[in-house]
Amino acid sequence: NAGVMQNPRHLVRRRGQEARLRCSPMKGHSHVYWYRQLPEEGLKFMVYLQKENIIDESGMPKERFSAEFPKEGPSILRIQQVVRGDSAAYFCASSPMLGTGLSLSGNTIYFGEGSWLTVV
Amino acid sequence: TQLLEQSPQFLSIQEGENLTVYCNSSSVFSSLQWYRQEPGEGPVLLVTVVTGGEVKKLKRLTFQFGDARKDSSLHITAAQTGDTGLYLCAGERYNTDKLIFGTGTRLQVFP
Numbered sequence: 001n002a003g004v005m006q007n008p009r010h011l012v013r014r015r016g017q018e019a020r021l022r023c024s025p026m027k028g029h030s031h032v033y034w035y036r037q038l039p040e041e042g043l044k045f046m047v048y049l050q051k052e053n054i055i056d057e058s059g060m061p062k063e064r065f066s067a068e069f070p071k072e073g074p075s076i077l078r079i080q081q082v083v084r085g086d087s088a089a090y091f092c093a094s095s096p097m098l099g100t101g102l103s104l105s106g107n108t109i110y111f112g113e114g115s116w117l118t119v120v
Numbered sequence: 121t122q123l124l125e126q127s128p129q130f131l132s133i134q135e136g137e138n139l140t141v142y143c144n145s146s147s148v149f150s151s152l153q154w155y156r157q158e159p160g161e162g163p164v165l166l167v168t169v170v171t172g173g174e175v176k177k178l179k180r181l182t183f184q185f186g187d188a189r190k191d192s193s194l195h196i197t198a199a200q201t202g203d204t205g206l207y208l209c210a211g212e213r214y215n216t217d218k219l220i221f222g223t224g225t226r227l228q229v230f231p
Binding site for chain 1: 161208
């Protein structure tokens with residue numbers, strides 16, 4: 001977990017509001033992942049980004065969810081018009097990915113401590 | 121459709137007992153990782169296995185990657201209360217740079 005910073009750690013939003021979750025990767029890491037975890041479940045892949053580019057967003061809901069990783073600043077996961085079902089822990093991870101695969105490059109991904117979103 | 125199924129889903133044992141957690145799939149993975157997660161925290165990497173049939177040991181924990189790279193197991197010897205947590209396996213398919221997580225096994229070790 002060392003180095004991947006997420007904020008806020010806890011966020012409460014009313015239904016219909018927007019939630020913005022931020023993630024600063026480990027120093028030297030150019031790739032960011034977002035995962036969602038419901039209570040007592042495993043992590044579900046949402047999106048994989050590098051600077052200014054979305055590589056894989058196959059796990060993102062088609063509506064209300066978006067992610068970006070700008071040239072400067074943290075990666076942001078944005079959820080518009082939140083609903084109760086969006087309540088979950090959102091984890092960011094980063095890696096120094098080279099595009100050749102985790103196993104081939106010998107890399108792994110490192111997780112942050114998560115942002116817990118509660119929609120009331 | 122869940123690519124990686126873990127069993128058991130819940131496990132409650134006494135300190136000193138041995139246990140095995142399984143991670144199964146019908147898909148082939150280029151690598152497989154095991155994580156442990158404690159409440160309110162992110163997953164922490166325990167081990168990565170890459171080669172079919174590979175066995176790795178981390179103190180009282182033994183990890184094995186199946187010969188066909190479709191399954192893995194985690195064996196804990198003489199469990200301690202500090203082993204309590206959620207154990208997650210995660211696989212990378214075809215060098216996609218993306219990890220697919222298993223369903224998780226929640227382990228509770230009682231003194």
